[in-house]
Amino acid sequence: MTTTSAEAKRPGGARVAVQRFGTFLSGMIMPNIAAFIAWGFITALFIQVGPFPIPEIGGFPSPDGTENIGLVGPMITYLLPLLIANMGGRMVYDTRGGVVGTIATVGVIVGAGIPMFIGAMIMGPLAAWIMKQVDRLWEGKIKAGFEMLVNNFSAGIVGMLLALVGFYAFAPAVEAVSNGLEAAVNWLVLAGLLPLVSILVEPGKVLFLNNAINHGVFTPLGVQQSEETGKSILFLIEANPGPGLGILLAFAIFGVGLARASAPGAIIIQFLGGIHEIYFPYVLMKPLLIIAAIAGGMTGVATNVLFSSGLRAPAAPGSIFAVLIQTASDSYVGVILSVVLAATVSFVISAIILRASRKRDLEKENAGDLSAAIAQTQANKGKESSVLSGLQAEGVAAGAGLVAEGEQAAFEHKPIHSIVFACDAGMGSSAMGATVLRNKIKKAGIDSVTVTNKAIANLTDEVDLVITHQDLTERAKLQSPSALHVSVENFMNSPKYDEIVNLLESEGVR
Template identity: 40%
Template structure:
């Protein structure tokens, strides 16, 4: 059940989290220019309502649609959601979370059914026409039926919320919120439930207590402070650093292991949450927008000036309550040590079912959002592996974005059931604390004993060919645009053409301008900021018979990754353009089952030797 809730919560949070900067911008405008703000301005305050009603729900819808069907899914998600928005004239965040994904899913299914019946040369026409017709249907459906239904459901739900608020019972939500956070439902609770409620309340009264219920760092501060004062051993030593990261960095996941290692501390986080939320409610505290991450700095930045005292008092109160209760419980514990990590236990667990050595080309750290805790873990393991003489590629991603070429996947124990569905055959490693050095030491010993690591770069030899036959990959199954670019970039890395950070430059380049050049061909390459990471000029060719959606109905069946050293970039692009200029040669490359065919075509353009 927890795994299913985590999966649903991740999907909901994926619609909100990519747009956090927009929500923060809206919150800053509200904080500065509303009648009770720091710089009251009637003219500037007129921005608040249109942003809330139209812009923010549209962004949420786009993110949901894009997750399901790329850029095209995002566009129709916005179109369908506009019907819901206009049909109610109230903040339709719940409507966006429903209408956006449904619209994108329907378009994906319709395109899939029509694709095999579309004549050659009419793909773009049919694609755009289908999306236009379905978009028309969805916006009318949203305006006439779905919008009013969601509006009525919102009204009923609001009655329940108002009942709890009017009777000063809202603080009791901490009984469910605080343990839910520790079970890694924090993003689901915050972005899937509390954010839509908070946005509506903020529009009505200028701020919302809902933005404080999950983001309050007080309970976690109290737990970590109690370990610092009353704990012993590694738990005591690691608590101060974790407290700073939690309070100022807003990475709440860092205190979850300290609760999990002594589950009676669930009582302490609940007590801290109850006290903090009661004080927030008593002083009518609230933020103007969500604070994400939930750090003290972010909370104070989004606090109305007349609510600062109540907010600070609530955070302090929850910290003290959690600290006192946790201190009493920890003082009675016989051992404060983090559990010992046994190298043999690692071998028995993660290598179960594997005979001999296992090759690792990429290690992936995955967490719910793919940012805070996994980024710290990836950085720490990278440093420790390099100290052991290993320079393997390590990435941090969200659970939903685990790449198919991951060799080993590390995530929190409670998230392992969700992660295991990503890459069959990979090594799956559960962890309690992304900053546990003792764990990494035992893990590295086990991996060095049983694994062969594929180095990130081939510093011993610079490739002497721009295109190698091993980098012509045929008949690849369709994936997302981002995954296709990462795969091409990884081929460039593994062949020694570029350093690992070139891949991020390729993705950043694609966000600014599409690299789809027509005729079913895309040529992803890095932006200027990563030119220094190019070791030697090179290209890789990946054939996707069923195509990759590069947005706006552009389907690429040939993805050619490019890295040009010095001034060779434009020359390589020119040679690629000439190679695909002739329809006959292009059709051969799109349909061939023999890599020699593509190799010979590029050889004729003089693209093999450096």
């Protein structure tokens, strides 16, 4: 089991910076996905061409000619962008940042003629940061009894000024950028080049930028497109479960060792549960499989382009059930075919790759281990990594190589009472891993240890043990430098979970 003490070197690098920026973007969208889904349902059910047209809700004229505002328009124009702005402000400067960010974003919304999702994602955090800098000017200089007065008036004044700036200057600029991005997407669609986007999207997903790509880029553009046409193909570029399904099916049939044994369970979690992160380690184990993911993604996008199909709202998580629920009424054939064909293409290519390397894999000691992926990762880093070097093969018996000399002392230095699984969004793979370990700890009769899941951005330095996928460990260390860190390859069935339980029992934790 790989652990890292507080004295370990604080990691960084361009990759971590990109992941952090992507997580910041998706962090404004992910907590508000329920609002997007609610808007999608209301739009699908109650607009004039929906199955239950209600003028007062759908926002279309009543039979007597009365104009109705409805819910659809105000939700996409005001509710969704303001929720995004508030979340972005909170991420920068807590509640105070959220309030000021929301005030400033109203100016952007009113000053623009289109839904201001991109404007909200910029103005919300920016306004919060400005408020934070303003507060620092008189931090510790306010006389006792005047704190509330100064704080409220300063936030109100800054919010007012930023709302005016947003109305007169920021809104036109962001509107131009938004229109430019939409025009670029439309050009790609008309030119038949949109499938090429998968060349960037699929490798980005495997590097755990999936939430940033989907919710930070495609969701804002897709919602705007959906308002205009009733659907958007952008909701399916990243969320299509087909490519991952094909890769996992190939492992279930042609894989070896633990990879083959765990693939059927991973299929259920990925395809039905919508947690796409579950198949990323399989691709990292065989990097050549990224070709299968790209080809499958391109096939799915091309199919949707051909059939002009799309979703009404984001499919979150990317479960086949969520995809079908959000599918536009005229898009079922195209959407279903996009999933089936994407899975077929990725399966065929994955099967060829796995079959070609099957004999070599079987000859390896501990067949199906992840040593190749670890070596490649170290090569990419350009140096040896204590975290990667200590990783145990996923196929070893539980408890083997329990804790290296010196690591036991690290655990004794800081007793384990709280364990946190952390992933990019804090909802998918981390929740799954937390459930698995929580059940193992419960079966061992240990009641004093809490196991929870969080987004990496929400980690604090008060936790005792943090468990992450190896590609996310460096970012977790930045958030919780004094915690012990364990890197796993597979959140679903890592043998390190048994090692952690054995360690807790050896320390007498109950």
